[in-house]
Structures are given as C-alpha cells and as structure tokens.
Amino acid sequence: MKQIPYSLALLFLVMAFSMASCTKDTPKNYGNGNPGQPSVRNSQLDDIFSGLKSTPQTFNVVAGTHQVVLGAQKTRLTFYPNSFKDKNGLTITSGNITVQLTEIYKPGDMIGNRAPTTSNGKLLLSGGEVYVKAYRSGEEVYANTYGIGFAQPAMSTQPMRLFYGDNNNEAGTVNWTESSSNIGSNANTTTVDSGGQNMNIYYQFDSCTSFNWINCDYFYNSTSQFTGVEVVVPDTSFNTNNTMVFLFFPSINSATYFNTYSWGTHSFSLSGGYNVPVGMSVHIVSISNVNGTYYYSEMLNQTITNNMSVNISPQPQTLSYIQNALSLL
Helix, strand or coil: CCCCCHHHHHHHHHHHHHHHHHCCCCCEECCCCCCCCCCCCCHHHHHHHHCCCCCCEEEEEECCCCEEEECCCCCEEEECCCCEECCCCCECCCCEEEEEEEEECCHHHHHHCCCCCEECCEEEEEEEEEEEEEEECCEEEEECCEEEEEEECCCCCCCCEEEEEECCCCCCCCEEEECCCCCCCCEEEEEECCCCCCEEEEEEEEEECCCCEEEEEEECCCCCCEECEEEECCCCCCCCCCEEEEEEEHHHCEEEECCEEECCCCEEECCCCCCEECCCEEEEEEEEEECCEEEEEEEEEEECCCCEEEECCCEECCHHHHHHHHHCC
C-alpha cells in the first residue's frame, strides 16, 4: 500500500483544522476602529446609512484671502490666506475653493452619520462634530491651517479639546484621536453674526490642520463602576452584516455603539474597552435593513445596570420614519 508523504499528511491536517475552526461559532468584532489599520469595509452598512447621513452644506471661498463661513447650525470656519494646499503640499494662493461642511450636534445626527463620540472605546463629552472637505475644480485640496468654532448654547468651563476622526474600519464608524496641537482649545468666545444682531458662543480652535472628521470633546471621567452591556435581537436575521445598535447618553451628549456580535446568542455587546458607567441613563437605538426592509427600535431613558442585558424587537419601518425618529432623539 502506498504511503502518503509526511509533508502532505501534515498539510491535510492543517486544512482540516482550519475548516473546523471556520465553523466554530465565535463573536465577530466590527473592527478595531483605529486610524491607519483598515479592515474589510461592510458595504451593506454603507448602503443602509446612506439615506440617514446628513447632507453637506456647500460654500465657495477664495484662496489666498481671509474669509469666514458660517454653517446652518452656526459652526464657524475661518480661512486664512494660507489655509489651502494641493496634493503636492503647495499652498494655494488664488482661485475658487468649494468647501463642504456637515454639522453634527444632535444625537440623531451622531447615529445617522455613524459618528459616535468614542476614542478607542473611551467616552467623550461632545461639544459638536463636523465633517469638512474642500475641492478646487473637482479635485480635493487639503489644509495647512484654519480656524474652527463649535457653536454652544451657553458659556461653559469644560476643558474641550480638538479631536480628529477616521472611519477606516469595517462598520464605518468614526473613531476619534486627540490632536497634538490644541491652540485656542480652551477659548470659550462670543462673536456677532454678519447682521450684527445675535451673539454666538463658541469653543474656538485657531489651528485646525485637517479637512476631515473634526470634533470638539473631552474625555468623560467617572468614578462609577463600568460595565459591558448586551442587546439581544430576535434571531440571526438581525446580524453584524445588516444591523447596528447604538447607546446615547443624553446627560453628556455622547454616543457609542455595540462593536461585537455573537451568532450563537444573536446578541450585540460592548467589548474591548467599550464599557459604560453603571447608573447612567441611556437611549438604545437599533437600525437594520433585512432583505430590503428597514427595521428600527428604540428604548429611551434606560438606566445602565451591572452586566446589563436587554431584548429588543425591531419593527419594519420606512426610511422616512427612521429619519424622523432620529431627529426627535
């Protein structure tokens, strides 16, 4: 009888072990969320949230001049004569620049834009988020330095900092990293509208160096016990490919998302540092699209308990219903 060579037998053993491992039911993590470490992007989630993200506002400015742009929610962008540069790093000193601005101040916008306020799992207290892009003749241009002011409802002494974001992960959620340069970050200033009538209060940053995701935050500190939370969906038809579940904390204007899914228990959970304080009040929101049908659920004003586990029942809804529900959060 002809014997199988040892090396070939070892190969068969490795293949068999690999196939067995693939069938094992293990939790799936949405992605590490760390800038510069891409994972395979879930295009289905991109499709689901394409109808929920905010529409950018568009402004035209002239390079090489000092100019101020005011967003619909009063975000203030201040461009200096050297604010723009091309892909080669050369400062643009003339010509028209198209600036796109997306403002994210409310919980529904944080969820709809998949822009939770977490930095590698740690909660941030947000004073507002924006997404900024700039183009010249359709070609993207970049920032040298410019000013940005986040509109506030009242004066505050909170130690806000500037954060830059990246959504280069499977779930397409924004992860935030504190800027190494926070010039002007503690300035709680007031300005007058162009009409000279209304006073606007801002956290003002004078040296922003990125056109991308930008956030006005500081790390949330609590002496409370921290815990993981689990949300159980009805069955595996709601899963990591077509569903996202979020937690929003009204008292600190902060949001996080459930970054792990288990097929065995059809549940979403917080893990890998994404723990939250016991005793806080939260809203739990889920958004799904199963076989072309949108599903939505919300549980408002839930109190976090240790090792909390809740069951949710997503219901079929129209996209417009979900858009309205998010706007009311």
